[in-house]
Amino acid sequence: MLDISVIILTYNEEIHIQRCLNNISDLAKAIYIIDCFSTDRTLEIAKQYNNVIILQNKWINYATQFNWALEHAPIQTEWILRLDADEYLTPELKLELKQKLPTLSNKYTGIVLPLRRVFLGKTIRRGMPQIKLLRLFRYGKAISEIRLMDEHIQLAEGETIEFKGEFADDNLNNLSWWSQKHIGYAIREAVDMLDIELNLTGAAQTDEHKQISTQALQKRMKKHQYAKQPLFWRSFAYFCYRYFFKLGFTEGKEGFLWHFLQGWWYRTLVDAKVFEIKKACGTDREKIKRYLKEHYNISL
Template sequence: MLDLSVIILTYNEELHIRRCLENVKSIAKAIYIVDSYSTDKTLEIAKEYNQVVVLQHKWENNYAKQFNWGLGNAPVTTEWVLRLDADEYLLPELIAEMEEKLPAMDEGVTGVILKRRHIFMDRWMKRGIYPVKLLRLFRYGKGMCEQRLMDEHIQLLEGKAVEFEYDFADHNLNNLSWFCHKHVDYAIREAVDLLDMEYDLTGAAKEDEHRHLTEQAIHKRAMKHRYVKQPLFVRSFLYFCYRYFLKGACLDGKIGFIWTFFQGWWYRTLVDAKIFEIKKICGSDKTKMKDYISTYYKIQL
């Protein structure tokens, strides 16, 4: 067993939570579930596992805030912390790599970058977006989640990160309707995030250069800053073409098309439509934008 704690955020995750807990129970000394008052069997299932500790905290429409609350309130005593979502799991090769490398890790290394593969409709989306490299494993006290509405990353407070070879999987078992509804909810947060990049609604743009993020996260953030300067609706179409044709998602068959269309075009177009709506009502007045977003979407900036 590794000197490791796992933090999992949950809300009505009875479909996934057992798979997730079974996946990490043999390697983690402690598992902390930060639950947003689930009404299904999530907690009932979680309490079957001896090393699971459940904390409950009201969801405030902000993943980073919820994770950092859990990080600050869970009684973590281990050297390492792993951030994992309920619908994610570590592949056996990654577990073996962690067992081999973590105990002998150089003290100057405070974070580990892992590769995420997306499983959609039970198929690995090998092209178009893979691999997504994320810092998910870090020494306790050396990392936290940056405060963003979307695209939030673990940032190291000190030290350096190394990259592991093997993957963890994002494999949601809900149906396509659930997938679409989730992205409708994500769209306003993504729209506000892009508006923040364009108009600096929160002052976060001035802080970006001081964040200790992974190389891929910095590159992705830079690409997002370029994306926000492109024309509405044209950019979502071009993004789809980039992933589907240039990155090869067209080779993943019908499921690859569905995945790339919904996640890479439909969703991005919905985000642009929300931005268009907000700009139509508020113009470029930052105060009006913030008031409108607060009043109609309950997002405080």
């Protein structure tokens, strides 16, 4: 085993949790399930593994829950891996970790890992750049930044290094579940767009100075440019760019559904939320904050 603790945030993940735990139980010294009171068999399954420790905490948001885990879990390893229940490490990444992690220079406190996107059972390669995320870090050297959406691990000190092996995001739920989840995401993404445009919280203005992965920072700066483009036109243009210019159409029916749903439908829904809020409040920041609290229970 490697000197790694894995933190997995769960709520009703019985469809994924066994696959995830089977994948990492032979690699990590400890696996911390931070559960927000699941009502399915998630915890029953997790209790079958000797190196799994279960903690429960009320859900606020992903970043707050993860940081709570860092503070309250009895972590005794040098490294922490953030993993979602619907994710797993590829054999190539597991081998790379075994070969490189024990002798890695102390100057590296974070490890950036490439993401393999799996949708409806198909790996999607074209239409989007390879996503690389800081998911592995030395204990005490990083926390999750506090955001409503698109939160990343942020280093407090040290440098990052990139590994080549991928981890996979492979959700097994059906499209109805996927769509409903993205309806929930849309309001948070809309608030993020409004924050960039109108400086609702001030957090978006400090993005370029954060010590997150280089690609995550570049993606966020592109998001700032995207937020300046006209509503609805930008989501259509984004889909065309991904599907035609970045060759998303070569990924078959699964690729079409992925780029249409995630690149156009979802982005259009975000714009619809922005339009709704602006129609009710204009660009009055205080009025927008009151509207978000009243209609979506979001406090800024």
